[in-house]
Amino acid sequence: MKKSLILTLFAAALAAPALPAWSHADHGKPQFGGIVAEAGEAQFEIVGQGGKVVVHATNHGQPLDTAAARGKLTVLAGTAKQEIRLQPAGGNRLEGQGSLTAGAKLLLQVDGLVQKTLQARAVAP
Numbered sequence: 001m002k003k004s005l006i007l008t009l010f011a012a013a014l015a016a017p018a019l020p021a022w023s024h025a026d027h028g029k030p031q032f033g034g035i036v037a038e039a040g041e042a043q044f045e046i047v048g049q050g051g052k053v054v055v056h057a058t059n060h061g062q063p064l065d066t067a068a069a070r071g072k073l074t075v076l077a078g079t080a081k082q083e084i085r086l087q088p089a090g091g092n093r094l095e096g097q098g099s100l101t102a103g104a105k106l107l108l109q110v111d112g113l114v115q116k117t118l119q120a121r122a123v124a125p
Contacts, residue, residue, distance in 0.1 A: 037120035063092035
């Protein structure tokens with residue numbers, strides 16, 4: 001009995017490090033066809049859709065409430081600079097008017113999700 005208990009505990013200890021990997025199977029993968037950028041515990045997916053930009057905010061796959069959030073997306077394409085103001089759009093989304101250019105550098109700043117300003121960087125596909 002004691003030997004089987006020890007073996008069971010040993011097997012559980014070996015399997016424990018794999019548990020976080022299961023919960024992060026989709027971590028860093030776009031869910032809406034955009035580009036994923038991370039800032040601390042938050043992940044943002046930036047999606048360009050017909051003249052507007054939608055940013056989905058999550059924390060390890062769980063939606064973050066953006067009702068109190070505000071943000072700005074700076075799009076740098078060559079010498080052109082575009083600043084897109086982002087406002088809450090329900091659920092875990094922020095939206096603003098603008099477009100993404102392939103290869104553009106993106107700087108996302110979001111306030112109101114946590115106590116400090118979150119910044120994330122990415123390159124548009």
